[in-house]
Amino acid sequence: MRLSDGTAGTRGRVTALTGEEALRSRLAALGVRTGEQVGLLKVSPLKRTFLVRTRESVFALSREAAECIEVEG
Amino acid sequence: MRQLLLLGNPNAGKSTLFNALTGGHARVGNWHGVTVTALEGEASLGGRRVTVCDLPGVYAAEGLSMEERAACAYIEGHPEAVVCLVAECGALERALALGEALAEGRRAVLVLTKRRQFERRGGRADAGGLQRLLGIPVLDAEGLSPRALKERMGEAVGRSSPFQAPKGALAEAVYRPAEARLTKLDRVLLNPLGAAVTFVLLLAGAFFLTFSPYGIGGYLKGLIEALFSEELYALSQRIPSPVLRSFVGDAICKSIGGVLCFLPQIGMLFLFLTLLEESGLLSRLAFWTDGTLQRVGLSGRAVFSLLMGFGCTAAAVLSTRGLEDRKMQRRVILALPYLSCSAKLPVYLTLAASFFENAFLAAVLLYGLGVGLAFLVLVLLGGEKPAPFVLEFAPLQLPDAKTTLKALCFQLKQFIIKLGTVILAFFVLSWLLSSFDFSLRFCSAEESMLASLCGGLSWLFAPIGMGDWRIAYAALSGLVAKENVAGALELFFPAFPFGARSAFALAVFVLTSSPCVSAIAASCREVGLGRALAYAALQTGSALILSYFVYFLTGEGWGIALPLVLLAILLLCFWRSLRAGIHRYRGKLAQKFHRRA
Numbered sequence: 001m002r003l004s005d006g007t008a009g010t011r012g013r014v015t016a017l018t019g020e021e022a023l024r025s026r027l028a029a030l031g032v033r034t035g036e037q038v039g040l041l042k043v044s045p046l047k048r049t050f051l052v053r054t055r056e057s058v059f060a061l062s063r064e065a066a067e068c069i070e071v072e073g
Numbered sequence: 074m075r076q077l078l079l080l081g082n083p084n085a086g087k088s089t090l091f092n093a094l095t096g097g098h099a100r101v102g103n104w105h106g107v108t109v110t111a112l113e114g115e116a117s118l119g120g121r122r123v124t125v126c127d128l129p130g131v132y133a134a135e136g137l138s139m140e141e142r143a144a145c146a147y148i149e150g151h152p153e154a155v156v157c158l159v160a161e162c163g164a165l166e167r168a169l170a171l172g173e174a175l176a177e178g179r180r181a182v183l184v185l186t187k188r189r190q191f192e193r194r195g196g197r198a199d200a201g202g203l204q205r206l207l208g209i210p211v212l213d214a215e216g217l218s219p220r221a222l223k224e225r226m227g228e229a230v231g232r233s234s235p236f237q238a239p240k241g242a243l244a245e246a247v248y249r250p251a252e253a254r255l256t257k258l259d260r261v262l263l264n265p266l267g268a269a270v271t272f273v274l275l276l277a278g279a280f281f282l283t284f285s286p287y288g289i290g291g292y293l294k295g296l297i298e299a300l301f302s303e304e305l306y307a308l309s310q311r312i313p314s315p316v317l318r319s320f321v322g323d324a325i326c327k328s329i330g331g332v333l334c335f336l337p338q339i340g341m342l343f344l345f346l347t348l349l350e351e352s353g354l355l356s357r358l359a360f361w362t363d364g365t366l367q368r369v370g371l372s373g374r375a376v377f378s379l380l381m382g383f384g385c386t387a388a389a390v391l392s393t394r395g396l397e398d399r400k401m402q403r404r405v406i407l408a409l410p411y412l413s414c415s416a417k418l419p420v421y422l423t424l425a426a427s428f429f430e431n432a433f434l435a436a437v438l439l440y441g442l443g444v445g446l447a448f449l450v451l452v453l454l455g456g457e458k459p460a461p462f463v464l465e466f467a468p469l470q471l472p473d474a475k476t477t478l479k480a481l482c483f484q485l486k487q488f489i490i491k492l493g494t495v496i497l498a499f500f501v502l503s504w505l506l507s508s509f510d511f512s513l514r515f516c517s518a519e520e521s522m523l524a525s526l527c528g529g530l531s532w533l534f535a536p537i538g539m540g541d542w543r544i545a546y547a548a549l550s551g552l553v554a555k556e557n558v559a560g561a562l563e564l565f566f567p568a569f570p571f572g573a574r575s576a577f578a579l580a581v582f583v584l585t586s587s588p589c590v591s592a593i594a595a596s597c598r599e600v601g602l603g604r605a606l607a608y609a610a611l612q613t614g615s616a617l618i619l620s621y622f623v624y625f626l627t628g629e630g631w632g633i634a635l636p637l638v639l640l641a642i643l644l645l646c647f648w649r650s651l652r653a654g655i656h657r658y659r660g661k662l663a664q665k666f667h668r669r670a
Contacts, residue, residue: 023385023461029167030465041255042263047388049373051263055250056164058466060360062367065461066179 004066012071019068036070081159083130086186121225162191173238196251293337301330328500351472370455382412416555428573586616
């Protein structure tokens with residue numbers, strides 16, 4: 001499942017990261033790496049912005065960025 | 074002289090460290106190829122003079138923003154410098170990944186910051202163990218006095234050795250991470266209503282304090298104005314020679330006063346926005362506004378510049394530097410003037426008295442119109458999708474007073490240096506043009522060169538019922554500073570003789586025309602002279618046409634114009650699909666030709 005399809009409270013393990021190189025390394029630097037746990041803290045009303053938490057940090061993502069994260073569980 | 078490069082993630086505390094080492098005496102550097110603000114300062118570390126360079130925060134080697142790319146290029150370009158990796162204890166693994174990407178094998182030291190916060194959240198880090206593992210000196214910066222910090226840094230830099238990135242995850246004994254948690258205040262801010270209320274209150278409060286005559290900003294502005302326009306001006310009137318008297322009085326006193334009296338308000342604007350950024354509130358605001366801004370092709374990061382645009386267009390343009398990509402920056406700069414800066418308010422209030430009973434309501438209407446136009450411009454220009462928006466939520470914290478003050482002074486200085494000279498030059502120029510006629514004889518305003526020029530331009534405003542050179546003069550004076558329009562109107566027309574329609578059309582013109590010289594100068598710094606002038610010309614031209622249209626609309630035009638306006642709105646709603654359709658058609662054409670070839 002893509003992270004952008006989740007709702008507030010969704011948690012899971014990252015299985016894949018798609019998208020551009022620059023975005024993937026930025027996400028990796030924030031703790032979104034394959035095998036790591038991520039959680040969705042909040043989704044904006046229009047489902048355009050997502051608040052994500054990893055072990056290391058909390059950050060906001062646009063829909064395009066959230067679509068690049070595949071999670072399971 | 075040895076060079077020390079401070080490298081680290083944003084929010085790691087590099088600027089605080091930089092200030093502590095250099096005493097805050099920074100020099101702005103221009104990096105080769107990219108004009109990005111870099112801070113360079115000198116420090117005396119352990120008896121040696123060292124140049125310390127504070128690079129902008131970097132997340133990863135292939136950065137997303139212009140500033141990050143410049144930082145990476147700088148490091149690669151200075152192979153002999155010592156890298157000082159600055160890491161927040163809570164984000165150590167991230168910083169080490171950065172070190173691995175950019176500083177592997179380079180002489181380095183590691184500085185750990187924010188240990189107290191980290192340990193409070195249950196994290197543990199062993200500096201000695203890290204030192205052994207990484208092969209470089211490791212230093213805890215928290216709680217050290219500047220003197221102690223400099224000593225320890227000097228000693229560490231002396232011992233600096235090649236950085237060995239750790240293989241695999243850090244052992245539990247050396248580093249136990251903390252839990253990223255949200256504070257209670259965040260729970261309020263993550264609730265839509267809570268966020269809306271909080272931010273509206275904060276922003277309203279900030280704008281009130283800055284721009285209202287009853288706020289601090291307004292008070293200070295009044296003080297400076299009084300000093301220059303009254304005290305010093307009165308002094309200047311004692312000069313016997315009329316030309317010199319006018320020069321010192323009108324050109325020098327009034328213009329310097331005119332520039333300086335803005336500083337308190339611009340300073341307060343910068344202060345509030347710096348506080349927003351330092352406290353972490355800005356990222357929460359960006360989270361909520363990102364959705365709306367995405368519709369017009371921007372990202373949440375742009376909210377900062379857009380908000381500043383309501384205060385001062387020039388300052389807002391300068392702040393667009395932090396945006397992710399150039400194309401977005403250009404779109405924002407083009408749209409910013411439509412967010413009426415505070416200087417336009419006196420003009421609106423003066424004109425509004427002629428076409429609305431409640432002048433304040435009319436001003437609000439005009440502001441709303443401006444916002445609508447700004448969004449319109451952004452939608453029309455909206456090109457490719459902006460880079461995906463990623464913004465970290467730094468823990469909410471009270472901004473550090475010293476860092477904030479330093480940032481504020483720095484930005485004010487930048488503003489004065491970059492724009493002050495341009496504004497002054499224009500003031501002197503306009504004085505020259507309005508005090509001398511073509512035979513360079515000193516004369517009154519009505520006979521001056523400027524009056525003749527405006528006489529030539531008076532036809533510009535004839536279609537809106539004001540073919541008077543004095544209106545053209547007022548509009549032109551808005552180029553130097555928007556308040557001048559109100560001043561000129563009050564000077565020439567104590568009671569505005571033209572009707573409501575003309576007043577409204579003129580207000581629309583002021584709303585949409587090019588911003589003042591300082592904003593154009595700021596745009597020139599960001600997008601180059603050619604573009605900045607082109608934008609200004611485009612905005613002024615379209616402003617004229619729009620004001621004609623509005624005049625027409627409010628008169629006999631309803632029957633013809635209204636269906637046209639509705640058609641235009643319909644077109645816009647389907648603009649995106651129209652463009653897609655056109656692209657598809659072009660694609661098919663291209664395919665056809667390919668096959669033939």
